[in-house]
Amino acid sequence: MADAATLDRGKALYGVHCNFCHGSDARGGEGGPNLLRTEILLKDMKGELLLPVVRNGKGEMPPFNLNETQVADIAGFLHNFPVAGYDASRNPPPSILVGDSKAGEVYFAKACAKCHSTSGDLKGIGAKFSDPKQLQQYWLMPGGGRGGFGGGAAPPSLLKPVTVAVTTGSGVIEGRLVRIDDFIVVLAEADGSQRTFTRRGDTPKVVVNEPLKPHKELLRVYSDDDIHNVTSYLVTVK
Ligand code: HEC
Numbered sequence: 001m002a003d004a005a006t007l008d009r010g011k012a013l014y015g016v017h018c019n020f021c022h023g024s025d026a027r028g029g030e031g032g033p034n035l036l037r038t039e040i041l042l043k044d045m046k047g048e049l050l051l052p053v054v055r056n057g058k059g060e061m062p063p064f065n066l067n068e069t070q071v072a073d074i075a076g077f078l079h080n081f082p083v084a085g086y087d088a089s090r091n092p093p094p095s096i097l098v099g100d101s102k103a104g105e106v107y108f109a110k111a112c113a114k115c116h117s118t119s120g121d122l123k124g125i126g127a128k129f130s131d132p133k134q135l136q137q138y139w140l141m142p143g144g145g146r147g148g149f150g151g152g153a154a155p156p157s158l159l160k161p162v163t164v165a166v167t168t169g170s171g172v173i174e175g176r177l178v179r180i181d182d183f184i185v186v187l188a189e190a191d192g193s194q195r196t197f198t199r200r201g202d203t204p205k206v207v208v209n210e211p212l213k214p215h216k217e218l219l220r221v222y223s224d225d226d227i228h229n230v231t232s233y234l235v236t237v238k
């Protein structure tokens, strides 16, 4: 059991970096899975198994530049939750629309306007969602949590696909990325036909282009207040 100072530090770090996807009670539902029942957390002692996930990211989860001590504090905080016997009344879900829409407008101008406009691509965004929580989920992770279409995220068909360019001896082949790991890369060409390439180290040269990357990289930067303020502002963009 972590001491009170560790719990405080862990709670604060979790609040800033993890809360909005894994939920204030770590039981997920906001884009990230329930953390309390994951293998990693069940086996983790003091952050050693959590560290690589946090540092490298996983699927839709971006990497975080937190050090070992910080992750150990977050682990201490997470291990303090009882895994069973959840009492919902102890942890009421925070209301999404607690933000200040004026502050959100200012933040949008500063942080989002270089790529988006509420009179252009995001015109009427507030009218598209009846539930502010879905709107928040959508603008945070337009591609959807865990790669799926859920929680109000855009269907992948509305977003520009992740593409890949493979340079072989006979030229560059480009297409939509279907699958990539250390050993193969699979792409779909414009006519739908799939091509598979075996990878060995840097051969062939593979360049992945993920349109959402610059957007996702910002997820690390927002504070909870920024997020709530921006959502409160976007709700008014009708
Ligand atoms: C932008 C949303 C987001 C944020 C912020 C986020 N996560 Fe995640 N996290 C996810 C998603 C989505 C997954 C599932 C990834 C997958 O399996 O493809 C995940 C997976 C995990 C897992 C692995 C669960 C398993 O069973 O494999 C751990 C552990 C985890 N997150 C911890 C954290 C911690 C700690 C933080 C804060 C430092 C954090 N996450 C911040 C979205 C997020």
Ligand code: HEC
Pocket: 108, 111, 112, 113, 114, 115, 116, 121, 122, 125, 138, 139, 142, 154, 158, 159, 160, 161, 211, 212, 213, 214, 215, 218, 230
């Ligand atoms: C560095 C550029 C960049 C910044 C800054 C940025 N985004 Fe994005 N955002 C993108 C890209 C690229 C996409 C993907 C567009 C696509 O695939 O069509 C995207 C997608 C989105 C989408 C879904 C697409 C749509 O048209 O509905 C929303 C909503 C969104 N961003 C909101 C925001 C908000 C709110 C902020 C600020 C808090 C922000 N973005 C900051 C680049 C950025």
